[in-house]
């Protein structure tokens with residue numbers, strides 16, 4: 001960990017917590033009503049500071065740890081996803097940005113209260129304890145957790161690797177679409193029989 | 198364009214109706230101009246096949262710029278079109294109007310469910326005294342359905358279900374086998390007394406007319422570069438262009454039909470959407486196919502000494518009796534689906550089965566508190582993950598860590614949705630008119646909408662809720678969608694009515710061929726002419742009516758009667 005929490009963000013500007021609302025007036029345009037869908041591009045600038053990106057990575061790996069088969073979110077570019085999402089000029093994303101920025105801040109504050117150092121400096125167990133403390137709060141803190149998790153699982157399982165991790169088998173060209181296999185049919189029949197159908 | 202003018206025929210709009218008319222009339226040897234408000238669009242090079250959500254901004258999620266997601270084929274439109282507003286009257290129920298601005302219109306991103314209307318659907322008033330009868334019968338349209346289906350390719354299986362016509366042998370393409378979740382749902386549907394039918398989808402399950410069969414991957418709403426589903430831009434317009442008789446003018450926003458002193462149409466006036474320049478295309482015959490409400494708007498804006506209230510509007514019928522579908526969706530989770538092994542559920546994008554309306558007898562006996570039916574389109578399976586995956590988790594449940602991954606993996610594929618598509622009966626309080634105050638960016642008056650669902654639609658919607666809950670619980674599942682709300686008017690995008698057809702100029706704007714009573718060389722060939730809005734999604738019928746109307750135009754023109 002090379003930086004302390006209240007550092008400059010990527011554009012060199014400090015982001016004072018309370019001033020977040022005024023940044024709603026971001027004028028970056030969206031991708032418009034006729035974007036190139038063959039070679040997609042994201043036109044808006046990423047807003048997250050290096051510290052925030054590290055917070056996102058650390059929290060993501062606690063909330064959705066990797067397995068021996070499928071990498072942790074931080075290893076598959078979840079930070080880029082959050083950076084793109086939270087910097088987007090649309091209303092949903094703007095309100096997510098407020099909630100998530102404040103939540104990340106809260107994690108750090110809670111971490112300092114409990115352990116006297118910022119969240120990033122903690123080991124895995126303590127990070128989880130800080131998260132538990134935030135989850136136990138009500139209101140926006142709880143909303144932050146639920147929304148962060150929502151975005152995280154969305155971002156993770158819509159990644160190319162996430163498709164494999166969730167067991168999505170489609171998106172491949174087929175000559176014909178096969179009927180369900182005999183074993184699947186068997187399970188269906190057994191299940192339905194139990195329901196009296 | 199000057200050299201070729203006057204054209205034999207000018208068509209406004211290039212979607213289902215405009216594309217169909219262009220196809221038929223170019224093949225019949227007429228020199229045709231198609232004016233399209235949106236930009237040129239080439240599905241061959243612009244369709245994202247085998248997408249990666251990861252490459253799309255925001256993982257492809259819907260935004261105010263792309264209301265149905267990043268990869269959806271809609272160009273320059275959706276629920277708002279920049280510079281082309283519409284308004285909703287203060288006392289109206291909520292209303293929404295979906296418009297694209299691209300060659301091929303909504304056929305590029307429609308859902309491809311292609312159902313025929315049945316015999317009852319043309320005579321609703323004779324059956325229950327409500328709404329209006331069509332000036333034609335099912336048998337009048339049947340050959341045109343056959344023709345259109347042979348051309349575009351529609352799946353199906355002979356079912357012998359009441360008011361759900363089976364095409365003659367050899368017309369239907371084989372339906373795809375049901376997906377696992379559809380087999381499961383079928384048992385629940387049948388237990389509740391419904392008949393399950395193979396889907397009728399405008400998707401090729403085998404090669405047809407030089408087009409390749411479906412690849413069973415990629416959502417049809419993104420378009421299809423292998424031309425395996427029906428799009429005006431892949432099936433109709435290229436063939437029409439092949440005749441050498443077609444001129445397409447894009448970015449041409451038509452605002453009026455011009456009339457001469459004798460009351461004949463001389464052509465249409467348009468504005469170039471980029472330069473704002475005014476233009477006119479002269480033609481011997483004018484066809485409006487801009488989408489039902491847009492065609493009504495053009496009629497209303499075509500004011501002259503002869504037609505001070507707009508063409509065909511002497512009875513005040515233009516813009517009246519507009520309709521949509523009572524489209525209502527319930528989502529649920531069926532835990533038994535969790536126990537099925539992983540498999541590819543992509544299939545042909547649409548559901549592979551559907552449930553036609555099944556309670557005609559009960560309605561006849563007066564056992565239901567609504568007179569018109571709905572069909573059910575069930576969706577589900579292990580489809581391409583979207584940002585909606587986060588919705589698997591209850592916000593109150595604080596699970597994280599390995600348990601979170603387990604929960605997602607377990608629930609994936611166990612969700613289904615049941616969409617009812619129900620008939621709406623036309624009513625006096627649902628209409629559109631010109632807004633006295635609001636104009637589009639070129640100064641042309643826009644439409645103001647008035648929407649009101651009738652009591653029968655509300656009752657039908659309650660029935661949908663009840664039945665969908667029963668289906669889900671009979672499979673041991675739970676409803677996961679929130680509190681039910683009456684659908685928003687227009688949101689089903691089954692936009693019909695506004696220039697209805699009828700038996701005479703006192704009860705209608707056009708005749709059964711779309712020929713305008715007031716101006717004999719003006720035709721309306723899109724859904725504006727619909728007299729009722731049966732539960733069956735409208736597009737196949739729009740195509741059939743446009744084809745029938747085009748044949749009539751060809752006949753009249755050849756007899757020198759236009």
Ligand SMILES: Cc1cc2nc3c(=O)[nH]c(=O)nc-3n(C[C@H](O)[C@H](O)[C@H](O)COP(=O)(O)OP(=O)(O)OC[C@H]3O[C@@H](n4cnc5c(N)ncnc54)[C@H](O)[C@@H]3O)c2cc1C
Nearest residue numbers: 210212213214234302303307308309310451487734735736
């Ligand atoms: C997401 C979605 C799913 C759907 N699913 C189904 C389905 O499963 N089954 C079904 O039957 N239907 C479905 N529909 C409806 C279907 O798309 C329409 O019924 C059909 O496209 C209507 O054909 P149309 O030719 O009347 O209009 P369109 O296809 O919209 O074509 C009209 C064209 O006219 C152009 N135009 C408009 N105004 C002007 C003007 N002033 N000057 C010049 N050009 C103009 C428009 O830009 C457009 O290109 C769906 C629609 C949507 C949006």
Ligand code: SF4
Nearest residue numbers: 411412414415417421
């Ligand atoms: S499902 Fe088939 S028809 Fe539809 S886009 Fe994919 S390949 Fe084309």
